[in-house]
Amino acid sequence: MTTEDRVIASMRRMIVEGALAPGEKLTVAALATRLATGVTPVRAALKTLEAEGLVEAHPNRGAWVRRLAPDDIRNIYRLRRAVIRLLIPDVIRYISDAELEELDLLEAGFEAAVVQDASAAMAANEDFHIHLFSIARNRDAAAVMSRSWALVEALRLRLGFGPGRLARSVESHRALLVAIRRRDAAAATALAVASSDQAMEDLLHRAGEDKAGSRTALALRHAP
Amino acid sequence: MTTEDRVIASMRRMIVEGALAPGEKLTVAALATRLATGVTPVRAALKTLEAEGLVEAHPNRGAWVRRLAPDDIRNIYRLRRAVIRLLIPDVIRYISDAELEELDLLEAGFEAAVVQDASAAMAANEDFHIHLFSIARNRDAAAVMSRSWALVEALRLRLGFGPGRLARSVESHRALLVAIRRRDAAAATALAVASSDQAMEDLLHRAGEDKAGSRTALALRHAP
DNA sequence: GTTACCCTGATTCTATCAAATATGCTCGCT
DNA sequence: AGCGAGCATATTTGATAGAATCAGGGTAAC
Numbered sequence: 001m002t003t004e005d006r007v008i009a010s011m012r013r014m015i016v017e018g019a020l021a022p023g024e025k026l027t028v029a030a031l032a033t034r035l036a037t038g039v040t041p042v043r044a045a046l047k048t049l050e051a052e053g054l055v056e057a058h059p060n061r062g063a064w065v066r067r068l069a070p071d072d073i074r075n076i077y078r079l080r081r082a083v084i085r086l087l088i089p090d091v092i093r094y095i096s097d098a099e100l101e102e103l104d105l106l107e108a109g110f111e112a113a114v115v116q117d118a119s120a121a122m123a124a125n126e127d128f129h130i131h132l133f134s135i136a137r138n139r140d141a142a143a144v145m146s147r148s149w150a151l152v153e154a155l156r157l158r159l160g161f162g163p164g165r166l167a168r169s170v171e172s173h174r175a176l177l178v179a180i181r182r183r184d185a186a187a188a189t190a191l192a193v194a195s196s197d198q199a200m201e202d203l204l205h206r207a208g209e210d211k212a213g214s215r216t217a218l219a220l221r222h223a224p
Numbered sequence: 225m226t227t228e229d230r231v232i233a234s235m236r237r238m239i240v241e242g243a244l245a246p247g248e249k250l251t252v253a254a255l256a257t258r259l260a261t262g263v264t265p266v267r268a269a270l271k272t273l274e275a276e277g278l279v280e281a282h283p284n285r286g287a288w289v290r291r292l293a294p295d296d297i298r299n300i301y302r303l304r305r306a307v308i309r310l311l312i313p314d315v316i317r318y319i320s321d322a323e324l325e326e327l328d329l330l331e332a333g334f335e336a337a338v339v340q341d342a343s344a345a346m347a348a349n350e351d352f353h354i355h356l357f358s359i360a361r362n363r364d365a366a367a368v369m370s371r372s373w374a375l376v377e378a379l380r381l382r383l384g385f386g387p388g389r390l391a392r393s394v395e396s397h398r399a400l401l402v403a404i405r406r407r408d409a410a411a412a413t414a415l416a417v418a419s420s421d422q423a424m425e426d427l428l429h430r431a432g433e434d435k436a437g438s439r440t441a442l443a444l445r446h447a448p
Numbered sequence: 449g450t451t452a453c454c455c456t457g458a459t460t461c462t463a464t465c466a467a468a469t470a471t472g473c474t475c476g477c478t
Numbered sequence: 479a480g481c482g483a484g485c486a487t488a489t490t491t492g493a494t495a496g497a498a499t500c501a502g503g504g505t506a507a508c
Contacts, residue, residue, distance in 0.1 A: 002459095002461090003460075004461090005283070038463070041460085059469095060470065060490060061470070075361075078365070082310040082365075085306065137299075140300050140372065141299060228492090252459075264494095268491095283460090
């Protein structure tokens with residue numbers, strides 16, 4: 001693992017956890033000092049995070065932690081839904097028995113993590129989905145899902161982690177795996193879309209609540 | 225315009241025109257020399273081109289011009305179709321009379337460029353589509369379209385520029401504008417999708433022809 | 449034939465510095 | 479007081495040198 005990867009991971013975590021607040025200016029020199037590294041990996045990391053939508057950059061002006069309005073959340077989830085609709089039928093089309101077993105393994109890992117540690121659970125959840133989408137053999141579409149993952153999970157971690165959220169994820173995964181095993185493309189797609197929509201609704205609901213008055217440090221505010 | 229932008233534009237052009245061949249190794253130092261600049265803008269440009277799918281990079285190994293197989297073309301167009309289906313109805317929902325006029329202007333510019341210079345026509349075509357998609361107010365989805373634009377146009381320039389191709393683009397634009405003006409979301413979406421599918425078919429057809437024996441320097445080969 | 453080792457080229461990273469750019473402020477003018 | 483021109487400063491962007499790290503190929507020993 002390279003320094004750049006570490007910087008990306010650190011910055012993602014800091015943004016997700018609020019150590020870097022939405023709208024905060026990100027100066028390369030300050031970040032390099034803070035992360036005890038040079039400026040080169042920081043510059044590269046900012047590019048990656050910009051592509052992921054966590055950071056907003058303007059030429060000759062600098063970079064900021066992206067502020068996300070509720071409409072942005074809706075739009076991101078609608079983009080993901082469109083790509084899910086594209087990918088899941090191809091997953092069914094191409095999946096082999098070996099890959100299905102691999103998915104079962106990843107799901108087992110996820111369920112094991114769920115009962116222990118939320119951050120491990122999220123990592124396992126990401127592994128599960130990245131691998132799932134990779135089966136569709138559409139690298140560019142899978143890249144869209146991977147790129148927006150950090151953004152979505154950032155939101156979910158800050159807003160959508162109500163009690164039972166992870167348990168419902170487990171339910172969704174299991175139902176999806178059943179449909180995939182049956183090679184039922186329509187059912188699998190519907191399940192995946194429903195699961196994504198449910199996550200979106202959770203987020204929007206919490207975002208709405210928050211806007212209504214909570215003082216939690218929040219990723220959700222309308223752009224100035 | 226910054227040096228980084230110039231490097232990105234130059235490298236895009238070189239890849240599109242074949243000065244940088246598919247599969248070719250891209251070493252930062254060599255590119256910096258060739259483009260008479262430092263390594264800093266080159267490194268940044270490679271990140272951008274990687275996000276666009278023109279370049280493939282592996283940690284600690286370096287970067288290469290991406291090789292594109294016919295399946296990749298199909299997949300990229302299917303991704304774009306999914307996002308078009310998402311965006312066009314929102315374009316209809318949000319478009320104002322002023323924006324419609326702006327689109328008319330851009331279309332006029334495109335048609336003026338068509339009769340003169342292919343490269344200007346492609347730039348104008350990009351302007352038209354970028355602006356069109358921006359109207360849907362879904363920044364992340366529009367970013368997917370923008371990012372894959374270079375890739376698609378790279379292919380089209382190398383493979384799909386048969387006689388009448390640009391004329392058919394003009395036809396498509398006009399029909400699309402009529403449907404948008406009528407606020408007919410279904411028709412507009414169908415037209416946009418059909419236009420994209422048509423471009424894809426053109427490309428695949430030419431790619432197939434080429435694979436069958438032509439000696440043209442080609443972007444299309446199966447990965448090793 | 450296989451394994452271990454080294455060597456080479458390239459990438460990656462650090463550490464600076466110079467140049468270009470944006471922004472805010474002061475100062476003078478109306 | 480209000481306002482704009484010009485300057486000062488901070489930051490980004492670009493350039494450069496050199497160390498550290500890594501991948502891959504070749505060689506030699508086993």
